[in-house]
Amino acid sequence: MSLLNSALDLRTFLKELSLRKDLVQVHKEVSADLEIAAIIRRVYEKQLPAPLFNNISESMMGARILGAPAGMTSMPGEEYSRLALHFGLAAKSTPGEIVATIRAAVKASPVEPDYCSTGPVKENIWLGDEVNLERFPVPLLHEKDGGKYFGTYGFHVVQSPDGEWKSWGIGRLMLVDSKRLTGPVIPTQHIGMVREMWTKQGKATPWAMVLGAPPAAVAVAGMPLPSGVSESDYVGALLGKSLSLVKTETNDLWVPANAEIVLEGEISLTERAQEGPMGEYHGYQHTEGNEHPVFHVKAVTFRNNPILPICVAGLPPEENHTIWGTMISAQLLEIMQQAQLPVDFVWCSYEAATCWAVISVDPVQLGLLNTNAADFAKRVSEVVFSSHPGYLIPKLIIVSNDIDITDIKQVTWALATRSHPQHDHFTFPSIKEFPMVPYLTSEDKKRGCGGKVIINCLFPEQFKGKQRAGTACFQHSYPENIRNKVLENWESYGY
Ligand SMILES: Cc1cc2nc3c(=O)[nH]c(=O)nc-3n(C[C@H](O)[C@H](O)[C@H](O)COP(=O)(O)O)c2cc1C
Numbered sequence: 001m002s003l004l005n006s007a008l009d010l011r012t013f014l015k016e017l018s019l020r021k022d023l024v025q026v027h028k029e030v031s032a033d034l035e036i037a038a039i040i041r042r043v044y045e046k047q048l049p050a051p052l053f054n055n056i057s058e059s060m061m062g063a064r065i066l067g068a069p070a071g072m073t074s075m076p077g078e079e080y081s082r083l084a085l086h087f088g089l090a091a092k093s094t095p096g097e098i099v100a101t102i103r104a105a106v107k108a109s110p111v112e113p114d115y116c117s118t119g120p121v122k123e124n125i126w127l128g129d130e131v132n133l134e135r136f137p138v139p140l141l142h143e144k145d146g147g148k149y150f151g152t153y154g155f156h157v158v159q160s161p162d163g164e165w166k167s168w169g170i171g172r173l174m175l176v177d178s179k180r181l182t183g184p185v186i187p188t189q190h191i192g193m194v195r196e197m198w199t200k201q202g203k204a205t206p207w208a209m210v211l212g213a214p215p216a217a218v219a220v221a222g223m224p225l226p227s228g229v230s231e232s233d234y235v236g237a238l239l240g241k242s243l244s245l246v247k248t249e250t251n252d253l254w255v256p257a258n259a260e261i262v263l264e265g266e267i268s269l270t271e272r273a274q275e276g277p278m279g280e281y282h283g284y285q286h287t288e289g290n291e292h293p294v295f296h297v298k299a300v301t302f303r304n305n306p307i308l309p310i311c312v313a314g315l316p317p318e319e320n321h322t323i324w325g326t327m328i329s330a331q332l333l334e335i336m337q338q339a340q341l342p343v344d345f346v347w348c349s350y351e352a353a354t355c356w357a358v359i360s361v362d363p364v365q366l367g368l369l370n371t372n373a374a375d376f377a378k379r380v381s382e383v384v385f386s387s388h389p390g391y392l393i394p395k396l397i398i399v400s401n402d403i404d405i406t407d408i409k410q411v412t413w414a415l416a417t418r419s420h421p422q423h424d425h426f427t428f429p430s431i432k433e434f435p436m437v438p439y440l441t442s443e444d445k446k447r448g449c450g451g452k453v454i455i456n457c458l459f460p461e462q463f464k465g466k467q468r469a470g471t472a473c474f475q476h477s478y479p480e481n482i483r484n485k486v487l488e489n490w491e492s493y494g495y
């Protein structure tokens with residue numbers, strides 16, 4: 001079976017997980033009222049195989065839930081395998097290989113979708129009065145959440161009124177009642193920009209949400225591509241293959257033909273509802289919700305025995321870190337290299353809950369720039385913080401490339417031992433900030449800025465192209481003949 005098919009179809013993806021012993025079929029009856037979410041939380045925290053719940057108390061017959069669709073595994077050397085499979089990549093893929101694949105597509109020509117007349121997502125069609133969202137197993141995710149969440153691993157589909165920009169973006173949606181949902185529509189995210197175009201015309205925004213999409217499509221819908229780029233064309237470029245799309249029943253939007261569930265309708269022009277609180281990606285349970293626009297559902301189409309994939313947000317690693325963090329890393333690396341900065345890798349450490357990105361700099365190239373920490377931090381801030389991906393990340397840590405930035409132990413060591421308390425912390429108080437960042441005060445949110453920071457962990461001599469004396473460790477503190485001798489004799493020492 002070609003791994004590419006796993007990227008193109010959720011059910012093929014699940015078969016491949018099963019072959020890899022990375023899927024648990026749960027046949028015991030379970031409740032969508034906290035029990036399923038609690039199981040999934042434990043699965044993330046112990047890095048266990050993804051659960052597929054086949055028998056759910058509260059839902060119509062046959063509907064299923066998939067948990068931890070891009071959770072980490074604990075199989076040695078295959079920790080990123082579930083994420084890698086979203087792109088059709090091998091189980092042993094490293095973060096570097098995954099990011100390289102995602103970025104190669106930025107440079108490839110867009111591949112337009114195939115517009116099909118029908119597909120499996122049309123196996124069941126509910127129109128108007130038939131719509132009853134509560135027949136699906138909509139889960140309560142955390143005890144103190146303000147409601148049940150239908151959308152945690154699905155993407156919004158909207159398009160500009162002229163039809164030129166078709167935007168797909170992951171965003172959460174809470175159930176209001178059997179025909180209505182609500183969730184944030186942040187003005188600086190693309191759904192907010194497109195909605196503003198419709199609002200200016202005095203119209204509600206035609207909208208759909210896709211659940212159980214091809215894994216590559218979901219990942220790309222969680223990627224901060226530039227505005228105006230249609231995510232469907234980018235998925236085609238990424239996989240070298242067109243996505244098959246079908247038209248929604250009640251509006252002019254196109255959605256993956258093999259999606260599990262599609263909700264369609266509109267984002268109300270004026271109606272709002274209380275959303276949340278929710279346990280969120282930074283690992284905290286909020287205690288108060290907010291008012292957000294109402295999404296009216298006018299039709300639902302779904303496959304037989306539909307699978308609702310969910311993310312139970314909270315402490316890392318879950319999909320807000322493995323998917324969002326990885327996609328942001330790829331885009332940050334792209335924009336920094338385009339700006340000719342001497343950066344060879346960027347990684348949003350999953351452990352930092354998508355609140356920081358670590359930047360790996362080549363000191364030899366850096367030396368050629370003839371710069372210093374303050375000027376370099378300023379240049380990085382100009383390139384990163386004004387960009388769509390950089391807007392999402394409040395903290396940057398700059399290290400030299402002797403550090404493997406995907407290894408949190410090495411990043412911790414660099415942070416503790418290389419940044420000068422007085423000279424290496426650069427703050428930028430007036431830069432636009434993503435409102436979901438957890439420590440923002442209500443003042444910050446009103447201003448739209450909470451302050452960004454760059455922590456420089458490059459030593460002064462590294463700005464002159466020199467590495468500090470090597471590290472004191474097995475690899476660097478002994479001549480090769482001694483290291484080889486020790487390795488050859490290892491068992492004879494008694495180990
Ligand atoms: C599991 C998951 C949940 C997410 N939830 C939200 C959300 O509720 N609101 C939001 O603005 N972004 C959320 N994101 C991030 C956006 O999907 C991401 O920033 C994407 O770039 C948005 O699309 P856009 O760039 O076309 O605006 C989430 C990402 C993931 C992976």
Ligand SMILES: [Mn+2]
Nearest residue numbers: 167168190225
């Ligand atoms: Mn977009």
